[in-house]
Amino acid sequence: MADRVYIDADVLILGGGTAGCLAAWEARQVGGDDLKIVIVEKAFIRHSGSLSAGMNALNMYINQGTPEDYVSYVRYDICGAPIREDIVLSVAREVNDTVSILEAAGLPMKKKEDGRYLNRGKWNIEVNGSLLKPITASKAYEAKAEIYNRVYITELIIKDNVCVGAVGFGVRDGKFYICRGKVTLLCTGGAAGLWRPNNRRDAHHRIWYFPFNCGSSYAMCKRAGAEMTSFDMRLVPVRTKDTFSPTGTLAIGMGAPMVNALGDSFMEKDPYYLSWGGHTAPTPIRMLAFQRETLAHRSPIYMDTTRGDSAKVIGLKGQYLDMSPSIVLYWGCNDHDPSREPIELDGGDPHLVGAHAGMSGAWTRDISRETTVDRLYVSGDALGAAPSRFISGSWTCGRIAARHMVKALKDNSYQLLEINPDTLDDMENRTYGPMRRFEEKSPEGVWTDGTLSGGVSPKDMESRMQKIMDEYCGGRTHWYFVNETYLSIARKHIKRMRNDQLQYLCARDLHDLQLAWDVINRLDVCQLVIEHISFRKETRFPGYVNRTDYPETNPDYDCFINSRWDAETDEVKCFKVPYQQLVPGDRRKQSI
Amino acid sequence: MPPKVDPTKCDGCQGEKEPLCEQVCPGNLMTMHKESLKAIIREPGDCWDCMTCTKACPRQAIQTVLQYQLAYFPGKLIPMVGTNSVTWTSIDCNGKVERFVMKTLVSGDDEDED
Known part of the structure; x- marks a missing residue:
């Protein structure tokens, strides 16, 4: 048995990221000095997660118009598909207030002569966000949250559909952490690394999304029996080739158009793309256009920085240093001057995100952020059906969740719940399973390279999963195309990995144990993705998921696809949930 | 990288x-x-x-x-972290040097300078 650490909290926050830190801060504001707020983080909160490299813009800010106009834009940007307008609206109403809080915390904002924030396009504002994460974390410190760094949460503790807390292991100390909360917020990010990445070997993590976000939010919610939503809507990034750096800086910041090998600005020529707005067409449509041009042998595809605003090219390197410094080094090493040569693009491995141009996550009740499991809340990328909240919206979502959590805690006088000792023993066994198996199997035989003859490493299991997803669930090598036959093969293999192969998963040390849980979580999310895509018998997000057997949009699927996992049968049961339009207007058009 | x-x-x-x-x-x-x-x-x-x-x-x-599979030798990018800014030195594969000073934090002390 491992040494145990018991932590009790009023408000338990799992994941000290964008949403988690601001949730802690807000909980202190509304909950008062006596509230015990705990954050459990798998890395170190000053530098962890998606913000670790910095960010040069906040993509959600109401520069103009109203919160309703923002909802209209978000809806349009995913091709008019259903979104939770109530949630997006709630964020849009207070996102500006949140940004001012972060500015006061030291975030350098770029400003215009009149003192207003410098906008980038309609909804973005530019920042010097190289220290975005430490500044975000400072709000959690300011709130005097009790912070546990380097603790990897493996499972939620659920009793009769109520969340009691969570367990995990210390990445450094190896101890078994048992955390209880009167209310629990799960915000451990989205999922990268399900599909095989473009770069191989020593560059395999050179991907757009943060590679250490393994979908644990989704996997833990799923295993807890929570209702999940929109795993049929993954994000496929078109980014700078090789480095997969963000392209908003080029497209929105300097108006650089996408062009093909012939120099044609195809978004402005093809009537279909023009019908969607041309250059600024919805994110999936721009992805689709990239794919079509490539498959029509008019690649390579570029973002033409030579045609953009030349004054802005000068500032380009600085902007990337605030967010994705690797591309500046890449240009230097490859003798590339973006003012003289266009920047080549590529399509990367799909990611699942709730807060960017994707909307996978847990389904929540009204705008409380409470999942269908009582006392379990989600925010950031873990929150489903509400895309385009980005960083500023995720901060805001953390705040809103915290307010609802503190209110529920006080209104209902929630108390900590007891946990059956046998349940804890079982959870401990599962948590350390891969490492204990390594010890058990070592005497059975070790090859000369140090690998076990009777086990499989987390890395090997990850490679197998990524190959299956890439080849049978619409990865990059298959240009994101799927059909029912492919999906049935993916289903068969992922099922076999989850039900038969995990018994061989062995971890040699605590770092390896982290990787083992990453792959366990990713496999759980793969199952959700396959079942959701299979259930949506249409193509609603062309460019993201291209169904060759159902290439058109079908009005019967103008709804959310939600699901619940049945632990007894290991089936993911999908069902339709109706969409509610709150902001009137044509869903395929922006209001401003 | x-x-x-x-x-x-x-x-x-x-x-x-x-x-x-x-x-x-x-x-x-x-x-x-x-x-x-x-x-x-x-x-x-x-x-x-x-x-x-x-x-x-x-x-x-x-x-x-x-990673060499992505880029040629020998370019360098070196950050020097200051209190409220980071100074980046980029030395490209031809030895050309560029410097960038990026603001990182607004603290009470430097507001007057803005």
């Missing part, structure tokens, strides 16, 4: 419970080599290139080097 550690500069952050790069790495990749007592990356391919370790190293012992 794995971080490479210069053994003549790295002292394993003597006196700290663990080296600073190990404390800050979001991927739990930096660790202390048991024999040399200097920092090393467990698995170079697992790095996301956030450069947090490179910026955090108190002895500038870490250099972020692009």
